Amino acid sequence: MGLHRLLCFLAAVTGFQAGDAALRNVIDDQITAALESFRTHMVDGWPELGIPPLDPRLAGKSYYQPSLHGSLTNLTINQLSTFTIDNVHSNILFLTVDVSLGLPMLDFAGNYDVRGAIDILPIYGTGPFWMDAFDLKMSIAIKLGETEVGLGVSKLDLNFDANSTDVHFGNIMGGGDMEDFVNGVLSSLGPDILQALEDIYVPWLEEALRKEINDILHGSSRDSKDETVNDFFDLLFANMRQSIIENGQDPLSLPSDSDNFTVLLFNTTMEGEVSVSGGHLAGLSTVHRAGNMTLLYVGEQDEVIWGGEVGLIDLEADYTFGLALALFGKDLEFALKMSYVRLSFETDLFLHQANVSFAHCNVTELGPLHFKEKGAGPLDTPLYNILANTLLGELKGLVTSAVEGVICSLLEGAFASS
Structure with a gap:
């Protein structure tokens, strides 16, 4: 019982094709290489x-016993x-x-010895x-x-699955016209003969293929000792950055929102409202790996768990804020800069399921925040500071939701397409 770490393989056998929006992996190429090596050996x-x-x-x-001995x-x-190699x-x-492999024709030749009957027709030769x-x-x-x-x-x-077979037993029934007649009858034995041969042949093929594939995978790992699952995610995030830019998600439009608040001024509780609109978030295309990524495989439960920390740097959110307090109302323009944002994720995936799911995928940390505003004027007072903190909290929530929505969605899409 317990977890088993699968190390040093994805970086050696996975990657991207530049320009593809979806994640591609070259493990396909490694398997193809193993099949070609199998062919030559x-x-x-x-x-x-x-x-x-x-x-x-x-x-x-090789013995066969369909209706004959x-x-x-x-x-x-x-x-x-x-x-x-078809696919x-x-x-x-x-x-x-x-x-999926194709084989135009496979031919068998040898000697036969048969005795028996098909229905009431005696067969010998x-x-x-x-x-x-x-x-x-x-x-x-x-x-x-x-x-x-x-x-x-x-x-x-x-x-194996054969479309058709052509069988010929020479000198069956003593040859002559009976040979042609009986061979026509025996053509129905093709699938049975092929199955009997598969029972002997397929275990060798499976063992040899297993060796060739393992040699490719293990050989790649030996040649890439410094590469781990981290390298896979470095490639994933490189592809993700390109996708964000190509899809116009940097800068990203932020939704409008509003909220109510209360402040205590001169021993009086005052109610106000803050609204935000026309917002944009820049910097999503800086997404990168922010620590060691993990891949765990729980063999007993047939479960795969991916996890790690995702980072973004130098994010900036611009918004127009509307402030209303008692009889006062004013619009401000705010820019919030974040030195970095960190997001943590972990999949919760069982291999018998078809869908990608997350145990969690959420922002865990917003780096040092700096904001600037336009239009405050005489509001540069203790009252303004209270309102500004309210606005700052509102904006942090919007940025957090936006980052989680985009990055978690891209991660899910990358995993699903892989």
Whole structure:
């Protein structure tokens, strides 16, 4: 039980493509590289894993028992390394990768020995055998997680689906016209034969793919010892800054608002109102990482927790304020400058859920505040100071809400698109 930290992987396997509004990650490229490495190694196999060469593959003896009893011997499987990489899509938030591969044709050749019957039709024969499987689709579902050596493949499932098969048993039923007739009947056995071969072949493929992917992930981490999850967020915030500028969110328009207040003057309680309008907040495009980011994985609960501190610097909010106290009313122009703003966030995400959620995402600190005004004139009195403090509190609340709304929304969007 307990939390397991997944270290040193996102920076090595994730990143951005300049100009994209949505977060992109190059773990797709790493998986593609692993598939290409898998392709080149198929001719030699993986002796350290006890996996023999896979293309061509001499499968030895393979039994099949659909409606017949028989065996295939000296079986050779060819052209598996001609697969095409149709799609690789990773979700770094959910730590999953889905891969689609295509294979125009896979051919099998060997010798057969069969005895039995299909319905009432007796079948027998011994001789050469070949089968072509056309337009195969291979799907690979990968789940990343913590392994003994760090982040790697915790689960990998590979499935085949053939569009059609062409089966031929030479000299079946003694050859001649009966051979052509029976081969037509036996063509229905293609999926059963293919499934029998998959049962032997797929475990090797899955183990070899797992090794190639882990070698890429672990190799990247070894070559990038100084990179951690922090580097991932540095890239995320670089992309976020560009998105804020391109979407016209710096400066950001602030909403109008109003509030009532009371002050005690000359032993008299007086009621007033403050209103704000025409506001803008500048500086959101300074968003950056303000400390070490964390990525925790709770394996027992299948939960991923991202967290950290986000910073902004040199923010400035401009507003027009309306003050009303007793019979007095006046408009002021205020500018509030903040040396820095800090926001803390933490996700609360279970991998079986589809939506991104936050345990919290809120402003935790506003740095030293400085404000200036225009239009106060004779209000530069103790009364003005009371009113100014009321305005300052109102403006701090508006700025806090604006920063939380924009930054938390961008974080959610970045995670959801990843």
